[in-house]
Amino acid sequence: MDHKIIPTLLSIGFLVFCLYLVFQSPIGQLNAMCAPVTHVGSVFSATARMADGPESAKAMTKRFDSYFHGCRLWFWNVLYEEKYRELKESGGPK
Numbered sequence: 680m681d682h683k684i685i686p687t688l689l690s691i692g693f694l695v696f697c698l699y700l701v702f703q704s705p706i707g708q709l710n711a712m713c714a715p716v717t718h719v720g721s722v723f724s725a726t727a728r729m730a731d732g733p734e735s736a737k738a739m740t741k742r743f744d745s746y747f748h749g750c751r752l753w754f755w756n757v758l759y760e761e762k763y764r765e766l767k768e769s770g771g772p773k
Contacts, residue, residue, distance in 0.1 A: 705759065713750035716743065 700708050720743025728736035 708758075709751045709754050712754050713747050716747045716750050719743070720746065 696711075700711055703711055720740060723743065724736045724739040727739040
């Protein structure tokens, strides 16, 4: 078997994800970029539910929800904060 198939598939997946981001609204882009945080949180919550019960799963879900919010805030600061400040200083949209 060719050993280059896995990097090729990962590269194709990454390109599809980037194209998906291009055609999203700004809020959709933030949500899509941080979606892996939600998916990892779901896996950890399910594992916690199996190991310790529903209370542990709720605590894990709450923690990963805050990570998702932090992720969105970080990307917003990187991508949109400067434009927002310029718009706010100019008195809003005209």
